Amino acid sequence: MGGSENTFSLLSPRQRLLAGLVLAMSNFMVVLDLTIANVSVPHIAGNLGITPDQGTWIITSYAVAEAICVPLTGWLAQRFGVVRVFTAAMIGFGIFSLLCGLSVTLGMIVACRIGQGLCGGPIMPMSQTLLMRIFPPEQRGKMMGIWAMTTLLGPAMGPIIGGYISDNWSWHWIFFINLPIAFVCILAATALMTPVETETKKLPIDFAGLALLVFWIGCLQIMLDIGRDHDWFADPLIVVLAILAGIGFLVFIIWELTEEHPIVDLRVFRHxxxxxxxxxxxxxxxxxxxxxxxxxxxxxxxxxxxxxxxxxxxxxxxxxxxxxxxxxxxxxxxxxxxxxxxxxxxxxxxxxxxxxxxxxxxxxxxxxxxxxxxxxxxxxxxxxxxxxxxxxxxxxxxxxxxxxxxxxxxxxxxxxxxxxxxxxxxxxxxxxxxxxxxxxxxxxxxxxxxxxxxxxxxxxxxxxxxxxxxxxxxxxxxxxxxxxxxxxxxxxxxxxxxxxxxxxxxxxx
Missing domain, CATH: 1.20.1250.20 (MFS general substrate transporter like domains)
Known part of the structure; x- marks a missing residue:
């Protein structure tokens, strides 16, 4: 999947350039969404009638969902193919961006941001894998440089674009602007990248490991997010969440170290x-x-x-x-x-x-x-x-x-x-x-x-x-x-x- 086969010969130089720009744009969009909401939190909080503290759930829910989905990327790519996973993730990202913009309550926007994060997680590694398959070895360094620039440019443009839109239009548009980009990326992936699809094979999935990962991260993040409003460990709910997160984390480590096909390979920490x-x-x-x-x-x-x-x-x-x-x-x-x-x-x-x-x-x-x-x-x-x-x-x-x-x-x-x-x-x-x-x-x-x-x-x-x-x-x-x-x-x-x-x-x- 790293591009060792001569898959780049399946596309013309013009098709490769177009595909490369689309992949860089898709990565830019996902990285942008990590920071675009930061400056808009006071606007969103005021509009939805919530505190700025609660408004930050919009940031953390996206990041946590993305973190949970990242370890699954390799398995998804091998099971369904890189191009299919990339296209499906872009479709999901576009749909959840639309729903985020249409949200009228805190619960709805957090749920949709979780969906956005789950779909956004595979886009970054998949875009990188596809670049390696589309371009010949002598051009990969330059294209990966352009790709890396979008990773740095996203956090730079996010606060400016988010701030301008929130001040001059409405905070809803920080999510709506994803739709045309997602649409172009989906069209390009379907039209240009199908020839470089990877082979698929049925792989066992570590469902227990995945469930434990979601469980301990979920407990930890809920504890961190609501702890401020519940006077931390003075509230029994926070104590219970902390204990559950700790136990879940320990069981997760033991399970992943003994599982033949772990969802997260913890053995790399021996280095x-x-x-x-x-x-x-x-x-x-x-x-x-x-x-x-x-x-x-x-x-x-x-x-x-x-x-x-x-x-x-x-x-x-x-x-x-x-x-x-x-x-x-x-x-x-x-x-x-x-x-x-x-x-x-x-x-x-x-x-x-x-x-x-x-x-x-x-x-x-x-x-x-x-x-x-x-x-x-x-x-x-x-x-x-x-x-x-x-x-x-x-x-x-x-x-x-x-x-x-x-x-x-x-x-x-x-x-x-x-x-x-x-x-x-x-x-x-x-x-x-x-x-x-x-x-x-x-x-x-x-x-x-x-x-x-x-x-x-x-x-x-x-x-x-x-x-x-x-x-x-x-x-x-x-x-x-x-x-x-x-x-x-x-x-x-x-x-x-x-x-x-x-x-x-x-x-x-």
Whole structure:
């Protein structure tokens, strides 16, 4: 399935180019949907009459569903064929995008986002596999480079497109814009890619492993999402969910290690280079995504930014990352990738420390500078990481290792979103109480009273200032924790042995 047969000769150069552009576009759409909803959460929450905390379920439900589906991709492709799976996933993605846009309740939009995530999961690895089958070896590097650019461009464009649509049209359109792209991809897959379909064979599926995977991830994510509203472990429901998630996780590990055809091949963790690499990836993506979730909400709810301008601040990271991609690829051939990754991750930690000093008086460019400088580090950690992790496993384990890498990255994003918003909310309450206990507002009240404000107006004015300052202090605390995690991740890179030889990264999703 990696493109070892001469399947590329079945298409003309023009057909190959069209198919390649369509595959890159499909990947862009799926990656875009991971971040496009972030800046729109306040709009969606206001429209559906829910809290911004509940609105974040729209982000986590998509990420968790995608994480659950990724391990199934290899089995689906072998059972039904790569082109059929890709086409079916695009059809499902289009249908659930339409239903997300038509949603009128929180339950409906979360259910449809789960459907979107389940269908979106296979699209990224399937598009990569098809690129390897469509293009001859000498053109694959260039096409995979274009494909990788869409993976970086998606998170950049998501906040801007989502913000612009939410401000000028309606949040429903952040989902409706997927429909024409999905339609073009379905047509192109049917018309162009049928000749490069893979052979199929009946394979046993590990239903018990799949059920356990869905069970423990589901329990964990529900616990993280509703814990904030239920006072965490003071509520018996949260305790039960935590115990069930823990037991489910342990049973899942035991089952997968003893199953002949596991749904997730956990044996790849015996390679130290792979384990240190993917845990570094999980920590980095978790810390990185913390800012993608928290910054747009703070800018809109506390700083008076529109969704569009909040999107611009968030997007600068991915924009500068695009500029650094060619340099990262060049340096990889000359320098030990562990050095590149360690410096890049530590650099991201320094940027997090910079953001930990933001205040409510920060202007637009003060907010943008750490975002801009962080972007230069992103390709130097993302691109070498694939080489480091996949060079640590046997060639026969590459597909399983790549699937696990993507699974852990997606789970890190989902868990990070819940944990960060919890820490932010708790930090706001603590900061507010501390400020309220030491506040000497007598002089301020006298001045405001002299300017003609009533006692109630004065109370609300002071309360809003305290709330705004508590929000930014709590956010700075989250960034400080992110900095520590990133420095730990930078050190973890060195647990991996130096990668040797060339790696076939075609299975990396």
């Amino acid at each position: 130290v280079g792979f384990s240190s690499g993917v845990f570094t990836l999980a920590l980095c993506f978790g810390a990185y995504f913390a800012s993608i979730v928290i910054v747009p909400q703070w800018l809109q709810l506390s700083m008076g930014y529109t969704a569009t301008w909040a999107g611009f601040v968030t997007a600068f990271t991915a924009m500068t990352a695009l500029l650094a991609v060619p340099f990262a690829a060049r340096w990889m051939a000359r320098v030990d990738v562990r050095i590149l990754m360690s410096i890049a991750v530590a650099w991201m930690g320094i940027m997090s420390f910079w953001r930990a000093h933001w205040t409510s008086g920060a202007d637009f460019w003060t907010l943008c500078y750490p975002q801009i400088f962080q972007g230069f580090a992103m390709p130097f950690f993302m691109i070498p990481l694939t080489t480091l992790t996949l060079s640590a496993v046997r060639p026969s384990e590459t597909a399983s290792a790549a699937g696990m890498q993507n699974f852990l990255r997606t789970m890190a994003i989902a868990i990070s979103t819940s944990v960060v918003l919890t820490a932010w909310g708790d930090g706001q309450r603590v900061s507010r109480n501390e400020m309220a206990s030491v506040l000497q507002a007598g002089d301020t009240q006298a001045q405001l009273s002299a300017s003609g404000m009533s006692a109630e107006q004065i109370r609300q004015f002071i309360s809003s200032i305290v709330d705004r300052e508590a929000t930014v202090i709590a956010m700075d605390y989250v960034f400080f924790i992110s900095m520590i995690l990133l420095f730990v991740a930078a050190a973890m890179v060195w647990l991996a042995p130096k990668p040797t030889g060339k790696v076939d990264t075609s299975a990396a999703h």
